[in-house]
Amino acid sequence: MNAGHFPPPKRRGLIVHGVIVFALSAAAGAGFIGLSRAEVGPAFLVSLLTALITFIPIPFFAYRAYALMRADYRLDRDSLAIKWGLRIEDIPLTDIEFIRSADDLIVPLKLPALPLPGGLLGMRRHPDLGAVEFLAADAKKLLLVATAKRVFVISPDDPAALTQTFARATELGSLTPVEPKSVYPSFVVTQAWSSSLARYFWLTTLLLNIGLFVWVSLLIPSMRRVALAPQSAGGVMETMPSSQLIILPLASLLLSVAGWTAGLYFYRWEKERVLAFVVWGSSLTMSLFFLIGLLFIAAAPA
Numbered sequence: 001m002n003a004g005h006f007p008p009p010k011r012r013g014l015i016v017h018g019v020i021v022f023a024l025s026a027a028a029g030a031g032f033i034g035l036s037r038a039e040v041g042p043a044f045l046v047s048l049l050t051a052l053i054t055f056i057p058i059p060f061f062a063y064r065a066y067a068l069m070r071a072d073y074r075l076d077r078d079s080l081a082i083k084w085g086l087r088i089e090d091i092p093l094t095d096i097e098f099i100r101s102a103d104d105l106i107v108p109l110k111l112p113a114l115p116l117p118g119g120l121l122g123m124r125r126h127p128d129l130g131a132v133e134f135l136a137a138d139a140k141k142l143l144l145v146a147t148a149k150r151v152f153v154i155s156p157d158d159p160a161a162l163t164q165t166f167a168r169a170t171e172l173g174s175l176t177p178v179e180p181k182s183v184y185p186s187f188v189v190t191q192a193w194s195s196s197l198a199r200y201f202w203l204t205t206l207l208l209n210i211g212l213f214v215w216v217s218l219l220i221p222s223m224r225r226v227a228l229a230p231q232s233a234g235g236v237m238e239t240m241p242s243s244q245l246i247i248l249p250l251a252s253l254l255l256s257v258a259g260w261t262a263g264l265y266f267y268r269w270e271k272e273r274v275l276a277f278v279v280w281g282s283s284l285t286m287s288l289f290f291l292i293g294l295l296f297i298a299a300a301p302a
Helices: 011-037 042-055 058-070 159-172 185-193 196-222 242-267 270-299
Strands: 072-075 079-084 087-092 096-101 120-126 130-136 143-147 151-154 181-183
Touching (some): 011 058, 011 242, 072 159, 096 159, 185 196, 196 270
Parallel strands (some): 130 151
Antiparallel strands (some): 072 079, 120 130, 143 151
């Protein structure tokens, strides 16, 4: 029996997550633009909160879209492999007690928190099944994969085909014993943290960003206006409200988070870990440049 791929339905989920990321990005962009123009006061606070509140969820929804794009269920005579982004579960066929539709349950399954199309992810407890982990995209196509450890909920685009393939594979029997494998996204963070160089880059970048926020919070009340734009020689100095200094630590922090995430992506593969350190080192250097830039701004006459 050849291996079969039974991916979940992806189109609707990708559209929903794409719209959410676009809307949040537009709102965050509007907040940052308003922040760059506002004086200290209610308008400045509203723009700051808008920018932060709308930007923070963007990586979360972007990762969910990325995970959905990579999602797949692969079934052969030896195992059922569930891949969802950085989450990987490889279950030996001999460990699977049954695969059946969630509609067969007397007590219906409760969907996980934030049950968006393409992103039914998370843990739930069921009175009959115990711990249930969702790695699914469509609430109308849920299948239960029961093991001794826990029950997984998946949603192949063709549930009947996966169920029939599992029945045939069970009848034929396993060819090669397979070890169970569970990989969680947090595993990459833990593995990278064990590297002293990665810890140095992460902690130094974090301290630089904290220093930026502290310094800006001290400068804003003590300086009414600052020179942020390039100045022409011999011309009238163009200044802006000091409240706009908040843009520097915010930009540094957001770029640092993006760099940290990109580094983790490369760190997953042994051959590309050098790229991860290059990205983390670049994030550290960028935060240092923001700090040096703030030094020059603070020293310039306004």
